[in-house]
Amino acid sequence: MMIVEVIDPACVDSTSLFATAIAHARAQFDARLVATRSWKMPSPPIPILVQGVGFFDFLHGQTGAAPNGIELHPVTDIIRDPPPCGDVSSDRLVNIGDALLVAQFDVGLRQCGLTPFSHPVVCDVNGDGACNIGDALRIAQCDVGLVSCAFTCAPFTCPSMTSTTLGTTPRRPQRRRRLRPSSTGL
Incomplete structure (x- = not known):
């Protein structure tokens, strides 16, 4: 289980690198759902893909937290019907x-x-x-x-x-080689 938070763009500093993406994600959320003060599961469930910034939250007994402490906050993209x-x-x-x-x-x-x-x-x-x-x-x-x-x-x-780049390693630039004609001319 993972907790994701689709925050109000008004809570984000306009100079944030994520401000535009957060506003876009919130607009996608608001186009389909209504935010409430308490959590509830949509019925029927809606298949989506979300992207955002992941982190581990300190577990201190709060309600609405994932058992493993993993959260996605802020959400930067929501893809309905992926x-x-x-x-x-x-x-x-x-x-x-x-x-x-x-x-x-x-x-x-x-x-x-x-x-x-x-x-x-x-x-x-x-x-x-x-x-x-x-x-x-x-x-x-x-x-x-x-x-x-x-x-x-x-x-x-x-x-x-x-x-970080997930699962990939940087490629070393290729060295350029000068082609020289062979002694046979081929």
């Missing part, structure tokens, strides 16, 4: 186009979270905590029928949205 796992373009299809977007992201040709790579949170189809060529391959295999498309996504967060 796309299927692997559908990074959010067109409701998992296909070779998604595989291409993931591969382009992996080699630095596509920026994380920007259209058309708009839902990287559903990228990690192989559960390794990264969004990389391994995921692109699984998505491509799904599209041609080699593997099932019933993926279970591990959450992936764009490296630019967090202080």
Whole structure:
């Protein structure tokens, strides 16, 4: 269980790096639900994906806290009716186009979270905590029928949205080599 808090944007300093994202998340919340002073489960439950800043809260017996102390506060994005796992373009299809977007992201040709790579949170189809060529391959295999498309996504967060890169290691820049003609002219 995790506790998430969709805070009132008026409580956020306008100079905060998160101010715009918090206001967007709250607008998404307000468009579907009504905030109350007490917690209650929506009926029927609403499937969503949330993104935000995670932290461990000190357990001191308060009500409404997760048993493990993990909270997501503030929420920076709410995705209602999330796309299927692997559908990074959010067109409701998992296909070779998604595989291409993931591969382009992996080699630095596509920026994380920007259209058309708009839902990287559903990228990690192989559960390794990264969004990389391994995921692109699984998505491509799904599209041609080699593997099932019933993926279970591990959450992936764009490296630019967090202080650490989840499950990836920085790449060392390639050294440039000068090509010299061979003595045979080939």
